[in-house]
Amino acid sequence: MRRPIRGIGRVFLAFAVCASVLAAGAVDLRATSEKVLVRGSRGQEVYELQDRLKHLGLYRGSVDGVFGWNTYWSVRSFQRRHGIAVTGRVDSSTRQILLQATRDYRPRSHSTTHVATGAGRFSANDIKLMANAVYGEARGEPYIGQVAVAAVILNRLEDPRFPKSIPSIIFQPGAFTAVADGQIWLAPDDQARRAVMDAIRGWDPTGGAVYYFNPATATSKWIWSRPQIKKIGKHIFTR
């Protein structure tokens, strides 16, 4: 009596395994379809691309979901190896060939939390510190005013009269009120972070300012003597 049941169970089990493999395959295909991946792309598709390239022994970097230079070079060597146009882009034709070349690859699950990465010459922690400073100094200001405060910090970096690193500029005694009164340790919101990113990317709404002040609360006479550039929100930006 017991044997047939076990047999049926086994068949059922095999069927379930097949179905799940098929399902995994379907998910896999959907995850890798559509999107053209280029240098600078991020996300789940890039994780899988890196994993597949690693599977082929073409990628030695970390599987971090960021299409950087290492990924770029390995995509190119993959394309060279398969005799297709060497573009470093993963479009539908490159993807098809990659899928075929890695038929035996089984997708692994990745933690989808993104790794904090830097931008250009700035580390992720520089960005975080700047976001803290911008939030402490200019929350409640219009977005453009927040980009402007971040731009002032960056302009100071280029100015010989100021310290040479982001932390030194932010923590320079007396430089920012938010540092002096501890408001810099408030958790910044998403908008402050985006403002910092825009400033780092090269947007400078201040036209080269290295100081700013709020005319309603400024106590220093000296600050009024600086050549003014413009007013954004409540702050006057000066050189």
Place this chain on the structure above:
Amino acid sequence: MYRRVAAALAPVLLAALVVSGFWGYREHRQKQALLIKTENQYQRAFHDLTTHVDQLQDELGKAMAINSVRQRTPCLTNIWRLAFAAQADVGQLPLTLMPFHKTQEFLNNIGRLSYQLGVRDPQTPLSDRDWTQLRSLYAQAVQVEGELRKVQGNILSHNLRWMDAEMALSDQHKKIDNQIIDGFQALEKQVTEFPEVSFGPTQRTLEARIQEQPVRDLGPEMSPDRVADKVKQFLGRKGKTEVRVQESGKGGVLPTYSVTLQEGASGRVYLDVTKKGGHVVWYMDDRPVGAERIDLAEAASKAQSWLRAHGYPVMEMIQGDQTDQTGVFEFVPVERGIRLYPDKVLVKVALDNGEVVGLSAKDYVYHHRPRSLPSPRLTLEQAKARLSPHVTVQEHHLALIPNEEKREVLAYEFLGTIENDTYRIYINALNGDEEGVEKMRKEPPGSAQSW
């Protein structure tokens, strides 16, 4: 009797209480202010240490790819300076009760090698042994940087205080349980595990070379009304939009108009336009961007056609990356196959509908003009021979770049690799000088998605 004395004393007592309470409050406030100040000093020293080690790691990697005395001397001198600065930072941290010898020794080793190679006898070419030492110090620096980053990440995401670490250290009886201290102990342990080393300008280079003043004639001055019309045309807005044009103060380098457009309640558009010629220096639309609908490659081609439609010359995209739901792309004009780096523009595209929501074109406005571009005197092969033998070349282009004297020079641009690092190296196409070596960061410029 007693009652009378008590009645007389009560107000005095009350007054004393009020005065002492006020005094106590002031003392407390002052103590708080001092605490914040001290804490800020510690925070500064620590974040500076991380930045310095980060730069040190970068410059060491760069030194491995350099092949000329001209580039090597400043690079190694910089390493020497950074190693010294990092040592000074360590000295300012409240970790006097912790042994920190190994980290200091490691920094000292870097300082000694860079002094020897870069300052004492800069003319002697790098021997294989020197190069191997550089590589080993670079590998160590990468690890030290990683450990410091971990501590820094912990401090920032948990709002840890150095004052607590100091107290934990000075309290001998309590079992020490403090993430800052743990992190540093891990760092010190890691440095201890390094094998003994036996002793016997980056993106900066290009970015810091922007001209202060435009090098071309911008054209005749424009009235605010003309600028308003021009802006409407630029943004493709029809007649009704309200455009506010405001002249900037005298403090600016270049006289500009600040232009604002209010679009409904949700978004605003901002632009800076030069007074002369009405050129758009930058433009930003701060509308909220919805869920990602198009990919980065498609956004790049949207940016490209937007540039063409707005009268910019033929441009090539050299860099793209994504932050949240926007893509930012760097474009340079290409003339006779030469990339004109001084004239770069940045275009920001919303990934919900592919609309261009930002432009940064200061470099383009300042530098773009008809040029008589020279022809290279060196062949590609001759230029390649000037590269460090450790570099594997992957790609090459011709490019016009600003050199250290802010003059424009024609150069061969090589993208090459050493192990897992990518470098951008410029060889002057007229005289073969090594004009610049940049180590590309592991990740492309991008966002800190989560902290």
